[in-house]
Amino acid sequence: MTQKPITIKDIAEKLNISVSTVSRALKDNHEISAQTRKTVQELAKQLGYKPNPIAVALKTHKSHSIGVIVPQIVSTFFATVVKTIEEVADGHGYNVLVISSNESFQKEQKSVEVLMANRADGIILALSHETKDYEHIKMIQESGTPIVLFDRTTNELNVSRVVTDGVTAAFQAVQHLVSEGCKKIALLCGPENVAIGGNRMEGYEKAMEANHLPAKTELIWHCSDFTVEAGKEATRQLLSRKERPDAIFGITDDLAIGAIEAIKEKGLNIPEDIAVVGFSNTKRSRYMNPTVSSINQFPEKIGRAAAELLFDQILNSKHAQIKKEIINCELIVRESSDRLCKTRQMLT
């Protein structure tokens, strides 16, 4: 069923005139007679001829599309960032092409090639878990294509980026747990060789130190990945020890939700026996039982800032500078860690 698109050549052949006459007639060039212009334009319409936009992009080096590469597509955080980028791009009359690297370095490289091949006018990207080599990002920069990294970035490149202040956010989360009377605060983080969440770990350690609490190695648990199951399994192990933690801080909501499942399974009370805080304020955290305290990273702000940095480069290429924007997070206290509220409820 393949059928090639109609070209100027097809029209020229049908009318037995030259390609350049057709081309000029379609552009309504007055060097061509009114009659010929009419004939050509009518036949073009009838055959469903459309000017080839890639050919136009090849000539003008403008596709009016930007590309966004995200590590995951099934993620409220990344989906919300993309949605906001789309809103900004819409405002500029640009289309947004989204590709998921699915946390694969190889797919991330290939996605960059695909977007470059499609003459994307700019690329916004969050690195995959696997990415440790940045040649593909350098390649984008060297080609002169505007690029902005967000959330999962690297200091190894001189590139515009939008990051959240994970250190301060994690510090606040731990400080809140201390205020609720917790002293043995465990940390659920990712595998040791994965850099993601390193700043959250740093914030945890700083807050523990500021409160003169020992951040013992047995309180820091490297989960096998970032899933609910991994958080549940890690918490089961933590709870089987002699000295039980009185709070668990998961560096993702899924890890925190896994912790909650393991705590419930053990018949312990949340937040009285163990308080729990997650990270990134997924929809789920708001509807769980108990509702889960979490960190709002403001994905809308991240998406907007990244898109604005990109369009600054696209539209003012000569004057655009490399910028780093830091988005502040916000701690949202919910049932899973609100011991004081629970006490108040019991007193009344």
Add this chain to the structure above:
Amino acid sequence: MTQKPITIKDIAEKLNISVSTVSRALKDNHEISAQTRKTVQELAKQLGYKPNPIAVALKTHKSHSIGVIVPQIVSTFFATVVKTIEEVADGHGYNVLVISSNESFQKEQKSVEVLMANRADGIILALSHETKDYEHIKMIQESGTPIVLFDRTTNELNVSRVVTDGVTAAFQAVQHLVSEGCKKIALLCGPENVAIGGNRMEGYEKAMEANHLPAKTELIWHCSDFTVEAGKEATRQLLSRKERPDAIFGITDDLAIGAIEAIKEKGLNIPEDIAVVGFSNTKRSRYMNPTVSSINQFPEKIGRAAAELLFDQILNSKHAQIKKEIINCELIVRESSDRLCKTRQMLT
């Protein structure tokens, strides 16, 4: 900072030889001397020359990319469909470009144009809420580009599609509520002028009729949209009436979740006073309090079927036929409607 990509012409100028010699040298054509081939190839490497993949796609009519247009990107259902399409495409060595129409007919049309311009080898699409005109889909078909519609489809086109059996699924949901002893079963559906969910409404009406229950118009509530807030507002109104329903079936999980919030607000018990069932088994429905009975539409199966139908057209274009695949849904009973389980618990 714009820097044009290196072209064959740049190499030819630097070496003061013809473009066609460079082109042939890069293809290692033996009509060109070994020395010239070496010089050209080394310079090309040094300058970072890359063959222009769009130019290749323009010639070969193959981009090895497929496009997916979804109405929403912040949706576990659509994101999961996309993820599965990506897995199938990966297996065939194809890239997937995703565009969200954001429920806008105009953006859907533009997205089709962008993908056609990028020489997508095929398109998978779920229609936006607004789409009532299908000229853009016909345009894809007429160009010979393989296309598959999924979930939000239309009978007005002769096109391959993957749909779920929403009628049977909704029938099962209502039948389950009847088995739990419910008689006054309300339906929360979308705005009257929106066709989405029409088959779910049909299933509801069929089940009511099969059980000799009157599907009175006052039991059928057209919400202002498909959000939690709309479901909550509709349920508030339903509960303020003299004759209260004893069950609510929301044609989306968000509508059901809104219903649950309104029921709780009124101090009524779920499922004893009012049982609730939603549709599409979002993650949230599994973690809510109470957990929400829902319909699993198997987005993975939908994505796989759609991708396979598309690749059948791409790879066997001569023999591919237009097919309609129906994916059966599954009712998952959880706390929000499991009255019998609750009774058993109370007896023991």
